[in-house]
Amino acid sequence: MADLFEDYRLGPGWDEMFAAAGMPRETYETLHATLQPLSSADLGVRADVLARAFLDQGITFALKGIERPFPLDIVPRIIAAGEWAVVEAGVAQRIRALEAFLADVYGAGEVLAAGVVPRSVVVTSAHFHREAAGIVPHNGVRVHVAGVDLVRDEAGTFRVLEDNVRVPSGVSYVMENRRAMSHVLPEVFASTRIRPVESYPSQLLRALRAAAPGGATGEPTVVVLTPGVHNSAYFEHALLAREMGVELVEGRDLICAGNRVAMRTTAGEQRVDVIYRRIDDEFLDPVQFRTDSILGVAGLLNAARAGQVTIANAVGNGVADDKLLYTYVPDLIRFYLGEDPVLPNVETYRLADRDVLAHVLDRLDTLVVKPVDGSGGAGIVIGSQATDAELAEVRARLTRDPRGWIAQREVKLSMVPTLIGNRLRPRHVDLRPFAVNDGTQISVLPGGLTRVALPEGALVVNSSQGGGSKDTWVLAAPLGPAEPVPVRRPAPQADPAPRPDPGPGVTSAQEQQQQQQGGASC
Amino acid sequence: MLSRIAESLYWIGRYVERAEDTARILDVHLHQMLADPWVAEDAACRALLSVMGTPSDDVTPLSAARVVTLLGLDIANPSSVVGALAAARENARGARETVSSEMWECLNATWLGLPDAQARVEQQGVHAFFGWVRERCAVLAGLADATMSRDEGWHFLVLGRSVERVDMSARLLSTHARAGGSIPSWLTLLRSCGAWETFLRTYRGSLDDRHAAEFLLLDRLFPRSVFAALSIAESCLSELAPGPGRAGVATDAQRILGRSRTNLEFRGADELLDDLAGVLDGLERTCSQVNEAVSRRYFRQTSAVTWVSEAVA
Structure with a gap:
């Protein structure tokens, strides 16, 4: 029988399933035992069912204007309870620090005065908007939703690759992936205790309601504002609005008058x-930003400033996920929270310093270079995979605009078996956990979006670069003595319900009619 | 409910009904063209196209195959079967948080099946293709019925469906009127509406023009008759409109529809038959006026805001 794992070779990164060839780690034992006896044909059929279901439900993202299904790999990624506890604490800590930072730079500016972050880094950020200064959110929250991109390095340690506190997307795939996987791999679900993810929309709605302006009477009205059906994440906007039970509006559905x-x-x-x-x-407000925007609402920002409406996430958050500022986040955590960072950054070079720049330029072919305000994997150059011509171009750009770029060590991302053709092969993955801040508590959704780079050896996992995704399972912690098994009330004894009413009897008439026919044919 | 969403639902109703009715009309007419050896194919095709509002200026004689291409498979034309289904799906895409996910999935799966339409026509014949379209439309109608609350959204969907039904029925009857009353026969018309069996049962097998016209125009019980569709549209509008005042009705659309309905209701079948062309023209006009009035009242406030930069002080 063809073995799915035939010729599976451990790659250069940390392999999440195998500690050594053929030896699955404890977390993955059940999954491995389920997959092992399946033939590639079995798994192929299930993968087809999975793809078809996604297509019919229109779970797609638009790439260059064409809708395509977001490829979901059939092998899930599993994270143990202990590992998750670290991620959860680390992500929440980061959001707390970034919230404090945003309140500070759009307010008193203590962090600048203290010299923790140079003023030049903040004011040169493309997403530092003076228009946002002085808008004080009602419950102090600017980062209502955040997605922090994590990778596991060669030793299996989670590291932060970047923060997304503007409009992080991808959470819809977390929910839909789970729904689809439970249909095609029910046997693994039965034998594994996976923490559910479907409560996300209600959590988000609670956080959004909590952020409503103080003057609102009664139940605050929440809406989701989308650019429209041609946006790459439109599916997600619709899903969130539907599951929260709120209106999905476009800019032209809104009017702003008298703040x-x-x-x-x-x-x-x-x-x-x-x-x-x-x-x-x-694109949010043509009065303050791009005057040619037809997606937004004129006057929105002033309404927010007047405290009549809350914009989530807040305007100007981009200064906190600028990739140069990223290098200062560990310092921000120490400055604002007085704590040590739970999750380390990836080693990064700030190119403003001439010596550092020279050092980086010398060894470009071993580093990864990124634009500071890029998203979706655009503009990333991986030195070891780039041609000489590309490297020369990058060198020129870096010299011209050192503020616009950072350089990082090339991390060999961790790997998870992925169905390629009809065999499982190791492929690089990252992880984007989603956090929701309702002003009293930061909750991190247990799971998050695992993106996988499908071409062999590829390190860029973004969906806009041809990546796929994996369902991400966070295992429930084994119940300790302090946490008793939830008591379920036994079902009350009841008489069985009566049978459904039968229709008029048919048997006797049928027999007679058949006899009649039998007689005629003789 | 957002005006934009209401408009989308209204148009989903219209487009799906249009796809279904066009498929029904084409199916029966093409069948008749093939079955009747004396029919002048070119003239019959031209008559059909002009009644459906897609006149063709081809100088070459038209064939049944060309009609199928124009009215069945032209995805760029929202009046063709395939085009209407694509347009319905596009509307549903913009209203995805309101349309139930089962309805959306049905429309989306139908849309995904459209590229195969051409192949289906070639391999299995037009009849199989039109059968498939009818079936998909029925599934959608069933899902809407089973999964939608009877709120505003539902009323807009049914309003759209009913208005389109009146329009398509009027066009269908026109094919008869324009051909001088002989071709296509009333039998064909009844078949197009799926009304053949129920007509036979109602009139005990007597097939004369008067009864057929009466049935398709005036029957109170058959859901595809013009009268029934007008009444349903009227009741949707009265659900949507603010409560009745003391005098008359509140909205223009109600007024137009009501006038049109009474015009049918209180004229006998003979009288209607004598002036069939005029009656049908009147019905088609009613549909576009109602459409205009409904858009003005409920949707039109939503026009894209254009921001004039000079206006910034």
Whole structure:
């Protein structure tokens, strides 16, 4: 029988399933035991079912204007309870520090005065918007939703690759992946205790409601603002709106007059209190930003400043996920929280210093170079995989604009078996956990989006670069003595329900009719 | 409910009904063209195209195959079967958080099946293709019925469906009127509406023009008759409109529809038959006026805001 794991070779990164060839780690034992006896044909059929279900449900992202299904690999990625506890604490700590930083740079600026972050780094950031200064959110939250990109290095340690505190996307795939996987791999679900992810929309809604302006009376009205059906993440916008039970609006559905925002409904205008926007700052308000934007609402920012509406995530958050600022985040954690960072950064070079720049330029072919404000994997150059011509171009760009770039050590991302053709092969993955801040608590969704680079050896996992995804399972901690098994009330004894009513009897008539027919044919 | 979403639902109703009715009309007419050796194919095709509002200026004689291409498979034309289904899906995509996920999945799966339409026509014949379209539309109608609350959204969906039904029925009857009353026969028309069996049962097998016209225009019980569709549209509008005041009705659309309905209801079948062309023209006009009135009242407030930069002080 063809073995799915035939010729599986451990790659250069940390292999999450195998400690040594053929020896699965404890976390993956059940999954490995389930996959092992399956033939590649069995798994192939299930993978086809999975792909078809995604296509029919329209679980797609648009790449260059064409809708395509987001490829979901059939082998899940598993994270043990202990490992997750570290991720959870680390992510929450980072968000707390970034919240404090944002409140500070759009307010008193203590961190600049103390010299922890040079003022030049902040004011030269493309996403530092003076327009946002002085807008004080009602419950102090600017980062309502965050996605922190993590990788596991060669030793299996989780490290932060970048922060996303503007409009992180991908959480819909976390929910849909789980739903689809439970249909095609039910046997593994039965034998593994996986922490559920479906509570995300209600968590998000709670956080958004909590952020409503103080003056709002009664139940605050929350809307999701989308650029429209042609946006690459439109599927996600619709899913979140549907699961939260709120309206999905486009800019043209909203009007802003007298610093109040309302949506146009069939019954006239209805007041809006909280806008969960999935539009970039630049397009949000033609009065303050791009005057040619037809996606946003004129006057929105002033309404927010007047405390009549809450924009989530807040305008100007981009200064906190600038990749040069990223190098200062460990210092911010120490400065604001007085704690040591739980999750380390990846070693990064700041190119503003001439000596560092020279050092980096000498060894470009071993480093990874990234633009500071890029997203979706755009503009990343991996030195070891680049041609000489590409390296020469990068060298020129770095020299011209050292503020626009950072250089990092090339981390061999950890690897998970992935169905390629009809065999499992190790492929590099990253992890984006999602955190929701409701002002009192930062909850990290147990799971997150695991993206996988499908071409062999590829290190860029972004969906816009042809990556796929994996369902991410966070195992429930074994119940300790302090945590008793939840008591379920036994079902009350009841008489069985009566049978469903039968229709009029058919048997006797049938027999007679058949006899009649039998007689005729003789 | 957002105006934009209401408009999308209204148009989903219209497009799906259009796809279904066009498929029904084409199916029966093409069948008849093939079955009747004396029919002038070119003239019949031209008549059909012009009634469906897709006149062709081809100088070459038209064939049944060309009609299938124009009215069945042209994805760029929202009046063709395939085009209407694609347009319905596009509308549902913009209203995905409101349309139930089962309805969306049905429309999306149908849309994904459209590229195979051409192949299906070639391999299995047009009848199989039109059968598939009818089936998909029925599944959608069933899902809508089973999964949608009877709220505003539902009323807009059913309103769209009913208005389109009136329009398509009027066009269908026009094919009869324009051909001088002989071709296609009433039998064909009844078949197109799926009304053949129920008609036979109602009139005990008597097939004369008067009864057929009466049935398709005025029957209170058959859901595809013009009268039934008008009444349903009217009741949707009255659900949507603010409560009735003391005098008359509140909205233009109600007024137009009501006038059109009474015009049918209180004229006998003979009278209608005498002036069939006029009646049908009136019905088609009613549909576009209602469409206009509904858009103005419920959707039109949503026009894209254009921001004029000079206006910034």
